[in-house]
Amino acid sequence: MAAIQVVTPHLVVSDANAAIEFYKQALGATEAVRMPAEDGKRLMHAELNLGGARIFLMDDFPEHRGSHGVDAVFPPDQIKGTSVTMHLEVENCDAAVKRAADAGAVVTLEPWDSFWGARYARIMDPFGHSWSFAHTLPGKG
DSSP: OOOOOOOOOEEEESOHHHHHHHHHHHHOOEEEEEEEOTTSSSEEEEEEEETTEEEEEEEOOGGGTTSTTOTTOOOHHHHTSOSOEEEEEOSOHHHHHHHHHHTTOEEEEEEEEOTTSEEEEEEEOTTSOEEEEEEEOTTOO
């Protein structure tokens, strides 16, 4: 039997509880799991469902850097950027961008009709993670 390969983003943020609420409002995510840390404030782990995909989420634990293999894991607000954009295929790119912006995201690329046949846009969420949205333009897919 062949191994199943699934890529699941595991986001690190400075306030996982707030991030969960943002992703619910802005992206329509649903919460599957929430595991609080011993301090009762931060989350060790959370799992969201987003359009059939799973997203893991956790608070930053700087006190554990140097142990448990987390030496180079920082939330975007600490590194002043991110090197990854999560992409979502949506029914309506413009509506998805508006929903995210209304929830507090910053639109970094307004929706436009791309040369590859998609209506495409990007946002930055309040936690420093980049997201893109697209739908196929009529007659292009």
